[in-house]
Amino acid sequence: GGGDSSGSGGVELTLAHSYTEDQPQHACGAEVIKEEVEAADAGMTVEIYPSSQLGADADRIASVQSGDIDLDIQGASALAAAYEPIGVIDAAYAFESTEHLAAFFDGEASDTVKADFKDASGVSVLGAWSAGARQFTASEPIREPADLDGLRMRFPGSPQFLLNAEALGAQPTEVAYEELYLALQQGVVDGQENPITNISATNIAEVQDYLSLSSHAQNSNLIIAGPVYDELDADQQQVLDDAVATAVDGLPACVEEEETAQLEEWASSGEIEIVDDVDVEAFSAQTDAWFTDNLEGESLAVYEAIKSSAP
Amino acid sequence: MTVALLLIGILVLLLLRVPVAFSFLGPGLAYLVLTDQSVGLAMRLVTNSTASFPLLAVPLFVLLGVLANRAGIADRLFDFALALMGRVRGGLGYVSVGVSLGFSWMSGSAVADAAALSKVEIPAMQRNGYTTRFGLGVVGSSALIAPVMPPSIPAVIYAGLAAVSTGALFAASVVPALLMAAGLCVVVFVLVRRQPDIVQTGFSWAEVRRTGLRVLAPVGAPVLILGGILGGWFTPTEAAAVGALYMLLLGFAYRSLDLRVLPSIFVETVLTTAAIMLIVSSAALLGFVLARERVPQLLSELVLGITDDATVFLILVALLMLVLGTVIDATAVLVLIVPILMPIGLRLDVDPVVLGVLMIVSLMIGLLTPPVGTVLYVLSSTMKVPVGEVFKASVPFTIPLLAVCVLIIFVPGVVTWLPTRLGL
Amino acid sequence: MAPSESASPVGVPPPDAPDARPGPGTEPGGALGRVVRAITGIELGVAALATAMIFVLVLVQAFQRYLPVDGWTWTGELSRYGLVWLTFVAAGVLVTRDGHIALQVVDTLRPAWLVRAVHVLAHLVVAATGAGFAWACWTLIQESGNLTTPSLQIPMSFVYALPLVGFVSTAVRSLLAAVLVLRYGIPASRERDALPVSVNGPEQGARA
Ligand code: NA
Ligand code: NA
Numbered sequence: 001g002g003g004d005s006s007g008s009g010g011v012e013l014t015l016a017h018s019y020t021e022d023q024p025q026h027a028c029g030a031e032v033i034k035e036e037v038e039a040a041d042a043g044m045t046v047e048i049y050p051s052s053q054l055g056a057d058a059d060r061i062a063s064v065q066s067g068d069i070d071l072d073i074q075g076a077s078a079l080a081a082a083y084e085p086i087g088v089i090d091a092a093y094a095f096e097s098t099e100h101l102a103a104f105f106d107g108e109a110s111d112t113v114k115a116d117f118k119d120a121s122g123v124s125v126l127g128a129w130s131a132g133a134r135q136f137t138a139s140e141p142i143r144e145p146a147d148l149d150g151l152r153m154r155f156p157g158s159p160q161f162l163l164n165a166e167a168l169g170a171q172p173t174e175v176a177y178e179e180l181y182l183a184l185q186q187g188v189v190d191g192q193e194n195p196i197t198n199i200s201a202t203n204i205a206e207v208q209d210y211l212s213l214s215s216h217a218q219n220s221n222l223i224i225a226g227p228v229y230d231e232l233d234a235d236q237q238q239v240l241d242d243a244v245a246t247a248v249d250g251l252p253a254c255v256e257e258e259e260t261a262q263l264e265e266w267a268s269s270g271e272i273e274i275v276d277d278v279d280v281e282a283f284s285a286q287t288d289a290w291f292t293d294n295l296e297g298e299s300l301a302v303y304e305a306i307k308s309s310a311p
Numbered sequence: 312m313t314v315a316l317l318l319i320g321i322l323v324l325l326l327l328r329v330p331v332a333f334s335f336l337g338p339g340l341a342y343l344v345l346t347d348q349s350v351g352l353a354m355r356l357v358t359n360s361t362a363s364f365p366l367l368a369v370p371l372f373v374l375l376g377v378l379a380n381r382a383g384i385a386d387r388l389f390d391f392a393l394a395l396m397g398r399v400r401g402g403l404g405y406v407s408v409g410v411s412l413g414f415s416w417m418s419g420s421a422v423a424d425a426a427a428l429s430k431v432e433i434p435a436m437q438r439n440g441y442t443t444r445f446g447l448g449v450v451g452s453s454a455l456i457a458p459v460m461p462p463s464i465p466a467v468i469y470a471g472l473a474a475v476s477t478g479a480l481f482a483a484s485v486v487p488a489l490l491m492a493a494g495l496c497v498v499v500f501v502l503v504r505r506q507p508d509i510v511q512t513g514f515s516w517a518e519v520r521r522t523g524l525r526v527l528a529p530v531g532a533p534v535l536i537l538g539g540i541l542g543g544w545f546t547p548t549e550a551a552a553v554g555a556l557y558m559l560l561l562g563f564a565y566r567s568l569d570l571r572v573l574p575s576i577f578v579e580t581v582l583t584t585a586a587i588m589l590i591v592s593s594a595a596l597l598g599f600v601l602a603r604e605r606v607p608q609l610l611s612e613l614v615l616g617i618t619d620d621a622t623v624f625l626i627l628v629a630l631l632m633l634v635l636g637t638v639i640d641a642t643a644v645l646v647l648i649v650p651i652l653m654p655i656g657l658r659l660d661v662d663p664v665v666l667g668v669l670m671i672v673s674l675m676i677g678l679l680t681p682p683v684g685t686v687l688y689v690l691s692s693t694m695k696v697p698v699g700e701v702f703k704a705s706v707p708f709t710i711p712l713l714a715v716c717v718l719i720i721f722v723p724g725v726v727t728w729l730p731t732r733l734g735l
Numbered sequence: 736m737a738p739s740e741s742a743s744p745v746g747v748p749p750p751d752a753p754d755a756r757p758g759p760g761t762e763p764g765g766a767l768g769r770v771v772r773a774i775t776g777i778e779l780g781v782a783a784l785a786t787a788m789i790f791v792l793v794l795v796q797a798f799q800r801y802l803p804v805d806g807w808t809w810t811g812e813l814s815r816y817g818l819v820w821l822t823f824v825a826a827g828v829l830v831t832r833d834g835h836i837a838l839q840v841v842d843t844l845r846p847a848w849l850v851r852a853v854h855v856l857a858h859l860v861v862a863a864t865g866a867g868f869a870w871a872c873w874t875l876i877q878e879s880g881n882l883t884t885p886s887l888q889i890p891m892s893f894v895y896a897l898p899l900v901g902f903v904s905t906a907v908r909s910l911l912a913a914v915l916v917l918r919y920g921i922p923a924s925r926e927r928d929a930l931p932v933s934v935n936g937p938e939q940g941a942r943a
Contacts, residue, residue: 053602053650059359062882062891066349081882120881152800158885162808173800174811176364179546182476185735187543188800328842328857330835332826337864340871351878354871354895361822362815367793370786370818549797552790577783582834585782585825590836592822640836681840688839698843 010043011236013228016054016063017073023197025073025131025221026050028254029247033071033223036243042236046071064123064226071126076220077160082121085298086113087160089128091291092167093284094306095218098130098252105248109309113302124229127244128222129251131195132259133215137184137208138191141275144282145169154180154192164217167290168283184208195219196259205272212275214283223247314604317342321597331640332586335593342600353596360595360646361588364548365471369591370584371551372419372462375532375558377579379417380427381572382562384529388413389431391522397514401503403439404449405496407432411453412492413526415460416533417558419467421678423583425454425689433694440508444704447694448502451686451701452708453495455675458641460488462536462551465674468591468642469667470547472649477547478540479735483664483726487672487715490725494711502707528564532557541733587642594646607651614655621659625720628652628666629673636677637684644674664730665723673716679705762831763915771831771908778828778904781897785821789814809886816884820897827904830861830912833922847920854921858913865905872899 015033019025026048034046054060054069057078063069065082080087088094095101104110105128114125136142138151148170155165155172165172175183175192183189185207192204193216199205223244229237266272288307295303317338324334340353379385392409396402410428418424433446458465461481470477503509536554539545545553562568568576601607618624635644649670656666678686681702691698718725762768792814799807829835841853872895879891916922 049602053607054599055356055359058885059355062355062879063349063352065882066351066878068348068352078885081885083881157808157811159888162886172808174796174808175546176548176811178363178365178471178474179477179548182478182540182735183546185476186478186541188546324857324860325838326840327853327860328837328839329860330837330857332835333861333864336868337860340864340867349874350867350871351875354868354875354898357868358819358823358894358898361819363818364811364815367789367814367818370789370821371793374786374790545797549793552793553797555790556794574780574783577786578779580786581779581782581821581825582829582832584786585822585829586834586836588818588822589826589829638838685836 010045011228011232013037013044013046013070013240014049014054014068015046015071015073016049016052016060016069018052018057018060019050019073020201021050023201024251024254024258028251029073029129029221029223032247032250033243036246037239040239040243042239044232044236044239061121061123064224065121067227070226070228072224072226073221074224076128076222077156077158079117079121079123079222079224080158080160082123083117084159085302086117087158088295088299088302089113089220089222089306090160090164090217091295091303091306092164092216092287093280094291094303095130096310098133098218098255100306100310101128101130101218101220102248102252103311104306104309107309109305112305116298122227124225126223126225126229126241127248128220129248130218130255131221131251132197132219132255134193134195134217134219135199136191136193136212136214136216137199137204137210137272138212139187139209140190141210141273142191142212142214143275143277144279145286151190152188154183154189163291163294164287167287167294168216169286180204181207196262197255200258200262205266208272210275211266211272212278214278214280216283216287313342314601314606317600325638331643332589332593335590335597335643339593339596339600346603356596356599357592361592363471365467365477366588366591368462368467368477368548368551369419369464369587370580371548371555372464372467373423373583373587374576374580375462375551375555376418376420376423377576377583378555378558378562378568379414379529379532380423381568381576382529382558382565383567384417384526384558385410385414385427385431387522387525387529389428389435391519391526393512394514394518394522397512397518400511401499401506401509402511403432403436403441403509404445404499404503407436407446407449408453408456408492408495408499411450411456412460412488415457415488416462417529417554418457419462419464420583421454421458421675422685422689424457425451425686426693428454429690429693439510439512441506443694443696444700445502445506446704447690447696447701448704448706448708449495449499451679451690451705452498452712453492454686455678455712456488456491456495458675459484459491459668459672461485461533462554463671464587465641465645465671466667467547468645469649469671472645473653473663473667475663475667476735479664479730480667481537481540481547482730482733482735483668484671485729486725487668487719490715490718491672491712494714495708498708498711528561529558532561541735590640590642591646594643598647598650601647602650607654610651611655611658615658619659621661622720624656624659624661625666625669629669629716629720632670632673633676636674637680638677640685641671641674641677645670662723662727665719665726668726669716669719672712672719676709676712676716679709763911771911774904775828775831778824778901782821782825782828785817785824789817789821792817812884812886816889816894819894823898823901826865826901827908830858830865830905830908835861851916851920854916855913858909858916862906862909862913865902865907865909869899869902869906872896872902 015030017030030048034048037044037046060069060072061082064072076089077087118124152173153170154175155161162172173189175189291303320338321334343353388410392406396405414424429450432450436446461484466480470480532554535557536550539550540547678684687698687701690701762771792810796810841850844850875895876892882891
């Protein structure tokens with residue numbers, strides 16, 4: 001648990017996440033944080049529990065709050081369970097690119113949302129990366145908003161993703177992640193959206209005809225820390241911050257390498273047809289108008305902070 | 312060390328008749344408190360494991376089985392099977408297997424099947440000169456077809472844990488379930504030679520037609536469930552609800568169900584579901600503790616140190632399931648062991664669907680063996696015979712069930728053939 | 736839901752008589768018995784409603800895909816919590832009905848007092864565990880104020896309220912069962928009809 005003293009009198013930090021050991025979030029993210037922290041020799045060790053071993057996403061947020069888990073990697077839309085406006089980070093076309101997301105979290109634009117999140121939840125945001133952009137797969141190509149008409153698209157059940165569906169002009173339908181492959185295969189739903197690494201990990205290409213590169217949202221991963229962070233001394237906090245920063249710097253390249261390899265494989269095998277002429281301008285103009293109209297209060301403020309931080 | 316103490320404590324509690332769920336919940340909570348974790352964590356873990364969409368199929372398939380039972384489907388199947396088998400020597404033995412096979416398409420658990428059918432079939436056999444021992448053996452063993460044939464509650468639980476498609480697992484289980492039925496018929500064939508007092512009933516096409524028409528509509532339930540999944544109309548969980556709705560309407564049409572009995576139907580569903588789900592959630596808590604203590608990694612290294620051969624691995628799995636299935640409830644074994652065995656299986660290129668069907672079939676045999684064999688206790692209590700007597704009766708009938716396990720290990724095609732044909 | 740047998744007042748039946756006490760499991764007789772049965776009715780009623788809710792919501796989710804209506808995207812979430820409620824709110828009733836799945840090897844032991852002692856001990860372990868989890872639910876209700884469910888935004892404290900009821904009930908019923916078994920022996924029904932069938936079989940409903 002939180003800051004258990006290990007034999008040598010140091011602090012043992014628990015780092016949990018939901019990705020498999022093959023995914024970049026583990027190999028280029030969690031592992032790097034562990035190596036950097038331990039190499040700094042600041043009396044801290046890190047134990048990694050991958051693959052939701054310590055509970056599913058929603059469950060682990062509460063564990064981070066209670067100090068049962070010290071460090072975790074979570075999507076912004078999942079963190080919205082503790083502080084709703086932080087979900088806006090996952091809004092469709094809020095970020096123009098991976099670099100935009102990095103710049104937002106690097107600069108002062110993200111200070112308010114991080115501080116408000118900390119006030120509401122007691123949890124610190126140490127950094128964030130994008131694990132690639134979310135793309136559509138479906139039984140039809142999706143090039144412009146009108147192509148979504150009449151398609152039963154599966155979106156994840158959390159509110160931000162459902163807002164995204166509405167903003168994009170899709171008819172969201174609910175299917176549990178566990179039943180998604182079969183539902184797509186048998187045609188219960190026509191399509192879904194996920195980042196390429198997830199599409200690859202769940203073999204969705206086997207049961208879908210078209211991958212439309214809409215890049216309609218950055219798949220954010222926030223590295224969060226529970227109460228133990230506030231108990232560390234200034235040096236240890238710095239070591240942890242630096243370790244996270246190193247992972248944040250290195251991760252996008254890992255993701256890009258994997259995405260490129262996967263896209264090349266699909267292109268050569270023809271398992272799924274890649275549609276790369278999506279009218280991103282039309283989609284992003286539509287979602288921007290929708291979010292500007294429909295978001296309010298702190299959520300709108302987060303959205304505007306993101307937009308104004310575009311590099 | 313901590314883990315060893317924990318497991319010994321659990322074993323002692325189990326032997327002291329503490330319910331399986333509480334034998335896991337108590338030590339699990341104690342572990343979290345003693346290792347300085349928050350007490351709320353235990354509750355979050357059990358809640359989280361229960362709040363899973365695929366597991367919603369558990370109450371829904373239980374509901375389907377209760378409805379099918381109350382709607383009198385078992386009696387209809389019995390009449391039809393009897394009409395077909397009337398002139399065959401030992402016909403009631405085959406009837407029992409046949410009824411279980413038919414009912415297995417509407418029931419997801421062996422215990423429901425055994426409880427529903429034993430009271431119809433065993434007295435009928437007793438009246439017609441069969442020994443009680445024969446009746447207990449055939450009814451108990453053929454009840455094991457229900458949890459293997461889709462819809463299957465163990466399959467729903469395995470699919471959720473292993474992240475494989477419930478539809479593929481359902482399709483994969485059909486051939487092994489049919490083989491179980493065929494193997495049981497062989498045992499019936501052998502045993503009825505030694506039953507001198509058997510009385511045979513008559514046979515008439517008119518009776519076959521009359522009783523056959525009475526089972527046509529009930530057959531619609533599995534058609535709707537499996538057809539709905541394969542045809543792309545529903546997800547497996549939704550299909551469970553649609554199947555239960557169909558059975559409810561059928562019961563109303565047959566006038567064997569009415570609105571007044573609905574509350575008791577839901578109460579019965581609650582009691583069965585809660586007993587299963589409490590074990591699922593408690594095993595999830597214990598699984599968390601084991602993960603926290605790095606047991607999966609240790610066991611994985613151990614197994615991979617012994618063998619890197621998929622067949623040897625499957626043999627080890629089957630043996631482990633036969634042993635664990637006799638001492639712990641099958642659901643608990645699945646929740647605890649699947650997260651540990653899955654990664655090893657993947658390393659050895661074992662098809663997770665084959666692994667699942669093998670685990671389920673070999674675990675189900677444990678329902679017929681003391682001390683935890685739930686089917687034994689059901690038959691013992693409904694038929695008022697000692698548990699030991701039921702166990703002795705079922706021994707010859709476990710042979711074909713073990714043979715099916717061996718077949719799955721050495722000819723995995725029996726599992727993969729149908730899902731491949733269906734493109735799953 | 737209440738057993739049809741007329742309940743005999745606590746204290747009348749001789750200890751260890753084969754048919755010492757009526758009813759499945761460890762239900763007390765007399766006024767206390769009536770209270771327990773009323774509470775059982777409420778707990779089972781809530782759990783049955785949760786089951787019916789799951790049934791209806793999953794049907795809605797299945798059919799709304801084919802109807803020209805805006806989907807309710809919260810059906811999955813509410814039905815998942817329905818499963819949590821049905822599971823934990825029924826935990827206590829299963830104690831009284833001896834409906835929890837348990838290894839029954841000790842029941843075949845001799846002498847009878849040993850079996851009785853083991854039963855009392857098992858009930859006490861369940862009571863302690865029930866109390867521990869009731870405490871866990873209570874802590875969660877207190878500390879998860881700012882967490883809500885993703886879709887319907889139900890406060891997580893609501894989610895844990897019914898499990899709290901179930902675990903308090905488990906603790907109380909197990910204590911009561913321990914006292915009853917200590918005083919009057921193991922209910923006769925446990926050795927005959929009631930046991931596993933009341934968990935899994937059609938007996939329960941047929942008898943009710
Ligand atoms: Na049978
Ligand atoms: Na079945």
